[in-house]
Amino acid sequence: MEARGWIRRAAAFAAGNAILLFARFVTAVRPVWAGAAPEPRLRIYFANHTSNGDFVLIWAVLPRHMRLRTRPVAALDYWLTTPLRAFVGRDVFNAVLIDRRPEHRTADPVATMLEALDAGSSLIIFPEGRRNEGPAPILPFRSGLFHLGAARPGVELVPTWIHNLNRVMPKGELIPVPLNCTVTFGTPIHVGPGETKDAFLARASAALLALAGAEAGSGAGAAA
Amino acid sequence: MNGNPGQDLFVLLSGVAILLVVATVAGQILRERFSPDGTNAVIENLNARILSWWGMVTLLALAFLAGRTGVVLLFAFCSFAALRESLTLTAKDRADHWSLVACFYLILPFQYWLVWTDWYGLYSVFIPVYAFLFLPILAALRGTPQGFLTRVSETQWALMISVFCISHVPALLSLRIAGFEGKNVLLIAWLVFTVQFSDVMQYVWGKLLGRRRIAPSLSPSKTWEGFVGGTLTASAAGALLWWITPFPPAEAFALALVVTLLGFGGGLVLSAVKRDRGVKDWGSLIAGHGGFIDRLDSVIFAAPVFFHLVRYFWSST
Numbered sequence: 001m002e003a004r005g006w007i008r009r010a011a012a013f014a015a016g017n018a019i020l021l022f023a024r025f026v027t028a029v030r031p032v033w034a035g036a037a038p039e040p041r042l043r044i045y046f047a048n049h050t051s052n053g054d055f056v057l058i059w060a061v062l063p064r065h066m067r068l069r070t071r072p073v074a075a076l077d078y079w080l081t082t083p084l085r086a087f088v089g090r091d092v093f094n095a096v097l098i099d100r101r102p103e104h105r106t107a108d109p110v111a112t113m114l115e116a117l118d119a120g121s122s123l124i125i126f127p128e129g130r131r132n133e134g135p136a137p138i139l140p141f142r143s144g145l146f147h148l149g150a151a152r153p154g155v156e157l158v159p160t161w162i163h164n165l166n167r168v169m170p171k172g173e174l175i176p177v178p179l180n181c182t183v184t185f186g187t188p189i190h191v192g193p194g195e196t197k198d199a200f201l202a203r204a205s206a207a208l209l210a211l212a213g214a215e216a217g218s219g220a221g222a223a224a
Numbered sequence: 225m226n227g228n229p230g231q232d233l234f235v236l237l238s239g240v241a242i243l244l245v246v247a248t249v250a251g252q253i254l255r256e257r258f259s260p261d262g263t264n265a266v267i268e269n270l271n272a273r274i275l276s277w278w279g280m281v282t283l284l285a286l287a288f289l290a291g292r293t294g295v296v297l298l299f300a301f302c303s304f305a306a307l308r309e310s311l312t313l314t315a316k317d318r319a320d321h322w323s324l325v326a327c328f329y330l331i332l333p334f335q336y337w338l339v340w341t342d343w344y345g346l347y348s349v350f351i352p353v354y355a356f357l358f359l360p361i362l363a364a365l366r367g368t369p370q371g372f373l374t375r376v377s378e379t380q381w382a383l384m385i386s387v388f389c390i391s392h393v394p395a396l397l398s399l400r401i402a403g404f405e406g407k408n409v410l411l412i413a414w415l416v417f418t419v420q421f422s423d424v425m426q427y428v429w430g431k432l433l434g435r436r437r438i439a440p441s442l443s444p445s446k447t448w449e450g451f452v453g454g455t456l457t458a459s460a461a462g463a464l465l466w467w468i469t470p471f472p473p474a475e476a477f478a479l480a481l482v483v484t485l486l487g488f489g490g491g492l493v494l495s496a497v498k499r500d501r502g503v504k505d506w507g508s509l510i511a512g513h514g515g516f517i518d519r520l521d522s523v524i525f526a527a528p529v530f531f532h533l534v535r536y537f538w539s540s541t
Contacts, residue, residue: 028305028308028507028508028509030508164312167316170318170321173321175325175329177311177321177324177325177328178304178307178308178311178328179308179311179312180308180309180312180507180515
């Protein structure tokens with residue numbers, strides 16, 4: 001039992017690094033810290049969602065010590081369907097798994113996420129709730145972000161825009177095209193005192209969308 | 225006489241190492257003087273550039289040591305990174321996915337395989353003819369007419385710049401020049417040194433004396449003083465290095481002038497593309513310099529012409 005656990009951990013470590021290496025090879029991903037500094041604070045990174053690789057890119061640009069304390073929130077009804085997915089979701093990504101199907105739930109998703117936050121992990125969430133495959137830059141946010149922000153007002157809610165990954169791997173394609181990607185971290189927001197759910201979600205959505213225009217192409221690099 | 229490039233290469237690399245040591249010391253003195261707290265952007269960038277030069281020269285030296293395969297692999301990787309940068313900025317649609325996949329996974333490796341096997345007759349026409357015709361067919365099969373001509377043109381342009389032109393650097397290994405057998409790697413060393421030295425000297429002359437801008441709307445840092453000073457200094461350096469080439473000194477000077485002028489043109493053209501697309505750098509992988517295309521822009525324009533001039537006037541193949 002002990003030996004099997006050790007082998008599983010080693011395999012997860014190797015698989016995690018292989019995934020990161022592959023992601024960097026394909027996307028040369030680069031962080032743009034445009035409002036939040038790379039500091040190990042308790043945070044919820046909320047990002048646009050266009051591809052299964054979204055979370056990997058955020059992970060890849062976080063400094064290692066922050067990456068180890070940052071967990072993606074992912075759909076249990078997707079990640080526990082096959083043993084391989086379960087291994088990647090649980091062991092490699094250390095995901096906080098929540099069930100999107102209310103009728104099957106045994107735990108409240110917000111409570112599960114708060115538990116992970118209280119244990120000291122920052123979270124990565126995709127408030128659109130599913131992959132955006134249409135022409136709109138962003139879908140309406142679900143309410144989870146508001147409930148988390150209201151329950152833990154000290155946690156920084158960091159808008160995080162992933163640029164270009166939808167072109168690397170459009171929906172339905174199998175082979176990724178190497179293109180440069182960036183991950184832009186904006187100024188953290190908080191749920192204001194007395195702010196309504198709708199007002200906050202509109203503000204959060206606007207904060208995320210504002211980052212989309214700021215970063216065109218791969219530019220804005222080091223001074224030349 | 226059949227030569228071994230080792231000794232000449234060693235002398236050239238030692239000279240470059242001395243230049244870099246001088247640059248490193250000068251950079252540190254400037255930092256002490258003017259930017260002790262690391263706030264002077266120009267000096268910080270200068271030092272980042274010098275540090276990156278150490279890395280690039282080391283990689284190139286290792287590739288030379290590894291021989292033909294090492295050189296081909298190094299420039300294939302440069303092409304990969306350059307293609308990734310250029311296709312990031314070009315117009316594209318979902319319908320282009322298979323064309324883009326073909327660029328990276330078929331055309332690029334095949335072009336470098338042709339260079340590696342010395343198949344001049346095919347690598348010199350493969351991208352301008354076969355890829356030029358094949359990629360639009362692939363895009364048309366997916367059937368989205370919106371922006372079609374723009375999309376296929378920009379994809380082809382990215383391939384020409386990033387793969388076709390860069391592949392002419394390792395292609396220099398396949399030229400057969402009487403009395404220069406086995407030493408072709410020195411052609412690459414001479415070309416890369418002369419063109420890059422011109423870039424560096426344009427930067428230095430421009431910073432020291434630069435006043436009149438050549439194309440302010442394209443590149444604020446390119447000045448007439450930098451251009452004249454840089455190309456002439458580098459051409460003189462290229463002529464002084466005639467002994468590592470198959471060319472007599474006067475011809476080495478003429479060739480150096482041609483490649484530095486083309487290099488300057490390449491910098492200008494690729495700046496224009498960046499301005500058009502609203503980015504400052506092609507990428508960010510080479511600290512202080514930007515992306516691979518930012519560093520290779522002059523080599524991209526110089527390599528094919530240098531290759532054909534040497535092939536026509538000196539080579540027996």
